[in-house]
Amino acid sequence: MTKKIILLLFFPFIANAASLPESLAVPGGIVIKQLAPSHTKKPTASFLENRVLIVKNQDHWTAIVGIPLSLKPGVHQLQVTTSHQKNKKVPFTISAKDYPAQYITLKNTQMVSPNATNLARIKKERRPINRALNTWSEKDRIETDFSLPVVGRLSSLFGLRRFFNNQPKNPHSGLDIAAPKGTPITAPTTAKVLETGHFYYNGKTVFLDHGQGLISGYFHMSAIHVKPGQRVYRGEILGTVGETGRVTGPHLHWNIYLNKAKVDPALFINSYLAQLKGESIN
Numbered sequence: 001m002t003k004k005i006i007l008l009l010f011f012p013f014i015a016n017a018a019s020l021p022e023s024l025a026v027p028g029g030i031v032i033k034q035l036a037p038s039h040t041k042k043p044t045a046s047f048l049e050n051r052v053l054i055v056k057n058q059d060h061w062t063a064i065v066g067i068p069l070s071l072k073p074g075v076h077q078l079q080v081t082t083s084h085q086k087n088k089k090v091p092f093t094i095s096a097k098d099y100p101a102q103y104i105t106l107k108n109t110q111m112v113s114p115n116a117t118n119l120a121r122i123k124k125e126r127r128p129i130n131r132a133l134n135t136w137s138e139k140d141r142i143e144t145d146f147s148l149p150v151v152g153r154l155s156s157l158f159g160l161r162r163f164f165n166n167q168p169k170n171p172h173s174g175l176d177i178a179a180p181k182g183t184p185i186t187a188p189t190t191a192k193v194l195e196t197g198h199f200y201y202n203g204k205t206v207f208l209d210h211g212q213g214l215i216s217g218y219f220h221m222s223a224i225h226v227k228p229g230q231r232v233y234r235g236e237i238l239g240t241v242g243e244t245g246r247v248t249g250p251h252l253h254w255n256i257y258l259n260k261a262k263v264d265p266a267l268f269i270n271s272y273l274a275q276l277k278g279e280s281i282n
């Protein structure tokens, strides 16, 4: 564990300096746009009809926009309402990004082509998951300087085009950090627990609400130590690394959602990435 994380565990207020995620204008990335001076009324913004996170940063109201992996490269626009103008269009350009392919073999074929009983379970589980992911909680001060939820080895990057037993599936929507079963997973900022559950593909799961549509998800846990509605502090233990759900070994699959788009969690923990690559699980 690094000195910084230990400090964060004991002195959570140290982490209060504003720091935005890294911007990367590609599908699965983040666009950061200054909208209006911060002495004016806070603007509102939406992208693809979903409200967008707005923070006060360096004298400006600034939008932090999640770009869906499925978005076509090209010019897109934010719909912005400021104290001066309603539904102003703010354009930005998204470049293409070639995410590599990943081929995974799963012995449990039910994790690739589920039968009717399992499909019914998967369908039923969509409701609590979607309810959690559709949450918008109004909050002025949003912490975007995330700490590492677990120390381990980066085992799968975000965005990989995935093939399970040679069948094309959805791209990898999060970041995988491999660590031994039982390794603590901690909250990357102060947040509220939105939902917990044991889901078919995701295994034992926790969703955290960071405010204004910034949501994080922790999958495949071996144990969950928090309850929905509970406030958690940066560094507080959410549960432990496991191999529940669709996995090939113990790891944390970490998702980050912005305006309902799954974005690359690496953009939130840029300063820690080198440290993760250097880690080994053994």
Ligand SMILES: [Zn+2]
Residues within 6 Å of the ligand: 156, 172, 174, 175, 176, 252, 253, 254
């Ligand atoms: Zn994963």
